[in-house]
Amino acid sequence: MGKIGFEKKDGVAILTIDSPEVKNGLTPDMGRELAGFCDEIDGDMSIGAAVVQGAAGTFCSGADRRRWQPGSDQAEDKTYKESGAVYRAFTRVGKLTVPTVAAVRGAAVGAGMNLALATDMRIVAKNARLISGFLKIGLHPGGGYFTISSRTAGREGTAAMGLFQEEINGERAVEIGLAWKAVDDAEVEALAFELASRPAKDPELSREATRSFRAEAETGGMGWDAGLQFERGIQMWSQRRRNSS
Template identity: 30%
Template sequence: MTAPDRTDHAPILVETHAAGIITLTLNRPELRNPISDPDLLEALIETLTRLDADKETRVIILTGAGSAFSSGGNLKAMGAAGGLNDPLPARTRMNYKYGIQRLPLLIEAMEVPVVVAVNGPAIGAGLDLALMCDVRIAAQSARFAESFVKVGIVPGDGGAWFLPRVVGFSKACEMALTGDAIDAAEALACGLVSKVVPDAELMEEALRMAHRIAANPTHVVRMTRRLLRQGRGASLDALLETSAAMQALAHATADHVEAVAALLERRAPAFTGR
């Protein structure tokens, strides 16, 4: 395992674990990791793109440095003309399209699963970043808010698409229209996260989850993620057609043969990624 230097000023810290597991840490703790800031956003997009294309990467863990997962936007950069906002509205539209909106499109199209370890507040675009990913595990101190209305703007990064699909329409409306925060226990109850653990155990639990995923054949994990993603918007017949095509690929892998043999022989499988 290679550990990141916590004094490193890089916007994203990368830590490599066994079994093809990579931890990415949003590394702007003094600003509470504002994902809409250009340096953090560009570094995350570049790193995710590279890892998704790397055949050795099997699972990504995403977390934040410091006391927050992500505050979303940088309040100091907001206002009449700051951050993504431009005096010319047409430029503001382009700033979103070629800025923060690239991130949900990238994560939606990825094949490598992303486990989010929510170590503290996930606010606004920070919550939406967590929603874009696959499995969310929260520390007990975590808080979640779809808080755009509190600063007089709308979810500009896809939150209105992701949130109802994760927590249901009524709860999504409650969170987005009030902007109020919920704690980790309520996030677990509404399905926003799948597990809540003591703060000190968060990364250990995220790694356990990542290892459980990485223990399965690489190709079928990637294809299953794609099917789950496509299934949220595809018709049943279209998804079945894609499933049949991917199943043909799965049947042709050596890992499928090994999985069946291991079950019949009552032993642990030895997958090779072929």
Template identity: 40%
Template sequence: MDDHRFGEVRVRVADRVATLILAAPGRRNALTPGFVDDIVAAVDHAETRADVGALVVAAEGAAFCAGADLGELDGADEKVLRRIYAAFLRVRATPLPTVAAVAGPAVGAGLNLALACDLRVAGRSALFDARFAAIGLHPGGGVSWLLREAAGPAAATAMLLFDQRVDGATAARIGLAWACVEDDEVPAAAHRLAARAARVPGDLSRLIKSTLSDTRGLDHSGSLELELGRQVWSTTQPWYRERRAARPRSKG
């Protein structure tokens, strides 16, 4: 197992999966400017490695991420807010497949960090809590869009306007999380999920992730045409020929 540390973020690499572990449990992994820089550096590191094909975001302690340090928000201007956003925007921007391993609360910007990942595995103790309106703050970081994408408009409205909190089991039921497992099983379940994506050839997984984004807003016909050229390209790649040769031809 390969371990690195970037300030308050540990990076562990195994099975072609880089696990970024938020390691500031004393303040419930609340985001400070320095912590944001550590997260960005850790994602940068994972992307440069040829032995990494997927990314898990996990956390130490009783909370996944308690959001932004509230002291940073008092009188915050656009520059300050964008500095906080940089943590989850960097995770969202990576071409690597990403999974959030959420045990305990994911609050405010911490919710955004979980939503920035492609999928989420929730523990029984997980609590997805927007909390913006409850503290007199308008939602930020694109969370209204992220929540609609993940769980639909009703869930986004309930969480952002009606201050509804979603536990792990409910998150799995409404599509906010892919699965809900016991807390002690969350890291392994997230790792197994990420390892499946990591086994896909890197260029292919990156293109599939791009396609999932590029087809938003297209109808079926538009999606078909966009996928067509990319599927043709994939049939010409060496990994397709290798994997096709390894499978017996079907008879019919």
């Protein structure tokens, strides 16, 4: 059975999707475990950032399809709740109070793409495979894929991947704004951790800045004048805090 690895290092929480026999497919139990670790991160003020990665050189192949029951009623209560546990996993990552980085090696497919898109920033291997994948297996996209993809890849990239089944590598992901940097496979996790360790040096300030970033950068967020006023009080708090330290 798969599990979620969890460790803390220098103020950074590292969450690892670990079911390599199915290329890190997520089960409902793993979804619940991941959400529980997110609660733990939010409650630990010594943590100032988080990295999400996959075990054994791949990110996440989506939902673990061994648990699927072809022909079963997906709206049946137990089945509906089980799939909801997977969805809640990546929505919970997206609501962490600390900044998050996905370290994407190998493949990110379906729900695995959603998990990567739930983070604030992505570091990808040049040869990573990023695949929406839903239509290829006869499914409508789920988990709010179109919403979270369009925030980064834009309308064109989201249409190409979500409707027209385009697969892209890490370098193309950077070109369309889906990721920040593409590096050699062996460098991905180290770079993701190095970036996360910067805000992690000041967890309290990191959390305040993350809250502001998401409120202002959200699609259809706020205008510039509103953003100025929104940030002003928090910046004054940080100045007083800095001067008194």
